Amino acid sequence: MTESIHHKQIKKLNTLAWVITVIVWLLVGAMRRYKFEVPYDLSFLAGLNAFFNTGVTVALLSAYYFIMQGKVEQHRRSIYVAMSLSAGFLLSYVGYHFTNEEIVFCKEGFVRQAYYFILLSHILLAGLSLPFILLTFIRGYMGDYITHRKMAKWVFPFWLYVAATGPVIYFMLLPCK
Numbered sequence: 001m002t003e004s005i006h007h008k009q010i011k012k013l014n015t016l017a018w019v020i021t022v023i024v025w026l027l028v029g030a031m032r033r034y035k036f037e038v039p040y041d042l043s044f045l046a047g048l049n050a051f052f053n054t055g056v057t058v059a060l061l062s063a064y065y066f067i068m069q070g071k072v073e074q075h076r077r078s079i080y081v082a083m084s085l086s087a088g089f090l091l092s093y094v095g096y097h098f099t100n101e102e103i104v105f106c107k108e109g110f111v112r113q114a115y116y117f118i119l120l121s122h123i124l125l126a127g128l129s130l131p132f133i134l135l136t137f138i139r140g141y142m143g144d145y146i147t148h149r150k151m152a153k154w155v156f157p158f159w160l161y162v163a164a165t166g167p168v169i170y171f172m173l174l175p176c177k
Helices: 003-031 045-068 072-099 110-141 147-175
Strands: none
Touching: 003 072, 003 110, 045 072, 045 147, 072 110, 072 147, 110 147
8 A cells, every 4th residue: 555545544534533523522412411212211221331331441451461462463452342342332321321311429528529520530531532542543553553652652541541430430320329
């Protein structure tokens, strides 16, 4: 593949990453305002979201382990798992929040402050890291390993934090249902 064709493909994928990011941001903003009546109880999706995020956490830690061991193919597979579980999470998350009312945190004191710190940092970092997760993935997928490596050093800890705090938020909310 010539350099210009490769560059054009990366440019198209970058544009797609930003389009996906904007769509996700709009959906997340809309799901707080709009609720849809469905003939099924979709409250189970909250637990599924925690399951997906736990899987993403394990896949990311595996990917990190494998790349530190120089096992590139296992690293790649782990990232594909993390991306697939993240996509599943996103669909489940949007489905849950468009069909269920938000659960209000019911505890007081330090645990309340801790919950809101975790929740707000989780939401902020999820939104801010999304485009960079996609752009880093594109670099690796397209074989631009130098840029991929540079980006991943910054993106990985944020993605891991977002994935790991998702289940923490779920379990902190359980007594409030």
